[in-house]
Amino acid sequence: MALEVLLVEDSPGDVRLTREAFRAANEAVRLHVATDGVDAMAFLNREGAYSDAPRPDLTLLDLNMPKMDGREVLSRIKGDEVLRSIPTVVLTTSTAEEDIAKSYELHANCYFSKPVGLEAFEELVSSINSFLLVTAKLPGQGNADASDTQEQGPEGIGK
Amino acid sequence: MPLQILLVEDNPGDRRLTQEAFRDINPLIRVYVAHDGAEAMAFLRHEGAQAAAPRPDLILLDLNMPKMDGRDVLARIKEDEDLEDIPTIVLTSSEAEADIVKSYQLGANCYLCKPMHFDAFYSLMKSLNDFWLTRVKLHADDREVGQKASLGRGLPTAETNFSP
Numbered sequence: 001m002a003l004e005v006l007l008v009e010d011s012p013g014d015v016r017l018t019r020e021a022f023r024a025a026n027e028a029v030r031l032h033v034a035t036d037g038v039d040a041m042a043f044l045n046r047e048g049a050y051s052d053a054p055r056p057d058l059t060l061l062d063l064n065m066p067k068m069d070g071r072e073v074l075s076r077i078k079g080d081e082v083l084r085s086i087p088t089v090v091l092t093t094s095t096a097e098e099d100i101a102k103s104y105e106l107h108a109n110c111y112f113s114k115p116v117g118l119e120a121f122e123e124l125v126s127s128i129n130s131f132l133l134v135t136a137k138l139p140g141q142g143n144a145d146a147s148d149t150q151e152q153g154p155e156g157i158g159k
Numbered sequence: 160m161p162l163q164i165l166l167v168e169d170n171p172g173d174r175r176l177t178q179e180a181f182r183d184i185n186p187l188i189r190v191y192v193a194h195d196g197a198e199a200m201a202f203l204r205h206e207g208a209q210a211a212a213p214r215p216d217l218i219l220l221d222l223n224m225p226k227m228d229g230r231d232v233l234a235r236i237k238e239d240e241d242l243e244d245i246p247t248i249v250l251t252s253s254e255a256e257a258d259i260v261k262s263y264q265l266g267a268n269c270y271l272c273k274p275m276h277f278d279a280f281y282s283l284m285k286s287l288n289d290f291w292l293t294r295v296k297l298h299a300d301d302r303e304v305g306q307k308a309s310l311g312r313g314l315p316t317a318e319t320n321f322s323p
Contacts, residue, residue: 087263087269095296097298109269111295112296131287131290139256139260141256142258144255
């Protein structure tokens with residue numbers, strides 16, 4: 001099953017790097033790109049040219065962008081009843097404590113600073129893929145009939 | 160302590176496995192344990208016997224627990240201005256879609272299913288350590304305290320400076 005990832009990023013260079021890194025990491029990922037916050041909100045709300053846009057399994061969000069910046073996008077996603085359950089990860093060059101703190105306050109699912117260097121960037125994308133898309137359970141990946149599963153830990157060490 | 164995790168888990172077996180896994184994976188992690196949701200909230204709000212409880216860098220939260228369940232704890236954390244920014248990861252045996260969606264809606268930072276076998280559980284804890292405690296940027300103020308503390312632990316003369 002395809003994994004829909006929305007990348008919100010204004011730098012064409014970073015878009016290209018991210019696309020190539022996902023291509024190497026996981027063939028099931030379909031990367032969609034919004035180049036600013038307004039574009040991202042149109043995609044998420046399926047407005048205009050985006051009427052057929054899929055609901056992303058994961059959103060990767062830059063902070064500093066023209067028109068509408070990432071903080072505003074984050075606040076709109078997490079303030080929206082329908083969109084808030086989409087895991088939204090900040091991916092930015094900023095390492096400012098203020099940006100980290102603010103992003104978590106706005107309920108970013110996690111925060112990464114873009115590493116310098118191609119290899120480090122590829123490693124980061126690969127680890128985002130393996131942890132957030134493969135290891136973690138995302139909405140849509142659960143068992144619809146398992147709403148009352150009995151708690152059972154590793155090796156069935158039970159209560 | 161460099162990195163402090165609050166584990167909210169009512170199952171003694173799972174508590175023990177998690178503690179042992181982290182002790183082995185990253186000795187710099189200190190795991191605090193709350194046995195149910197009410198205890199977790201007391202820890203986070205420094206109530207009663209928990210007056211000196213540290214602010215955790217990360218919370219691992221079970222969903223199905225007595226007294227106050229994980230959904231309720233999650234809602235309270237994410238509605239509290241002082242607590243909402245603490246990364247909170249659901250760690251449960253439930254694979255129910257309703258639980259996954261509800262957890263993300265309530266503001267869970269991530270949702271993990273407990274694997275059935277110990278080896279898989281151990282490697283999940285290892286991935287969690289590598290991802291959340293190494294790659295992800297957590298609050299710099301917490302991290303700085305951690306780095307100072309870890310420096311202090313390496314210098315016998317400074318040891319006493321870091322006692323509570």
